[in-house]
Amino acid sequence: MRIEAFLRESPMFTVKRAARHFDAVAAEAFAADDLGFMEGLVLAAIFFEAPRPIKPSHLAETFATTRGNISHAISSLEAKGLLQRKIDPSDARGYLLTLKPPGKKCALRVIAAFDKMQHGFEQEVGGTALANALKVIRALESC
Numbered sequence: 001m002r003i004e005a006f007l008r009e010s011p012m013f014t015v016k017r018a019a020r021h022f023d024a025v026a027a028e029a030f031a032a033d034d035l036g037f038m039e040g041l042v043l044a045a046i047f048f049e050a051p052r053p054i055k056p057s058h059l060a061e062t063f064a065t066t067r068g069n070i071s072h073a074i075s076s077l078e079a080k081g082l083l084q085r086k087i088d089p090s091d092a093r094g095y096l097l098t099l100k101p102p103g104k105k106c107a108l109r110v111i112a113a114f115d116k117m118q119h120g121f122e123q124e125v126g127g128t129a130l131a132n133a134l135k136v137i138r139a140l141e142s143c
Contacts (some may be wrong), residue, residue, distance in 0.1 A: 011140055029113040033106050034080070038065070038073040040110040046083060046099050047107035053096030055088065082106055 007013045026037040035043070041063060046054055060070045074097065077083045082103030088094040100106060122130055 006044060006079065008020075015140070018126065026113075029117060030110065033109060035106075035110065036073070036076075038063070038069060039077055040114070042070065042073045042077060043082065043099070043103060043110050044114065045099055045109040047111065050099065050104075053086065053098045055094055055096060057094070059097075077103070 023037060027042065030036065031042050042057065042059060045059055045062065056067060056070045056074060060067045063070070074085070078085065081100060082098055083099050085095040085097060086094050125133070
């Protein structure tokens with residue numbers, strides 16, 4: 001097709017295609033725990049913030065996503081018995097998130113999967129090349 005030449009030179013298409021590939025890799029990595037990518041990120045973030053509880057709005061800001069996406073992930077994780085919500089004592093309109101014991105175990109598996117993926121990317125393209133690619137992608141993100 002004629003558009004193929006354009007697509008080969010398009011950073012937007014290449015990043016989008018890479019993102020779809022990454023989604024498939026993450027889905028496979030988290031399949032045993034029946035988690036999506038965002039659910040894995042939420043678990044890892046809460047694990048790293050412990051023992052301090054975390055607010056969903058902080059997660060949305062950190063992950064550059066909507067509160068709705070975070071709320072969906074939280075509801076799913078809560079239904080799976082991995083985390084709990086508690087009303088924020090300093091602001092009754094919000095709530096704080098903490099991991100339940102099964103959530104802590106699952107978070108460790110998720111973190112190990114993220115580490116394994118990162119190591120695979122570094123082995124495939126090299127640490128320096130990966131760092132440079134991230135700089136370029138971040139520069140494109142700000143355009």
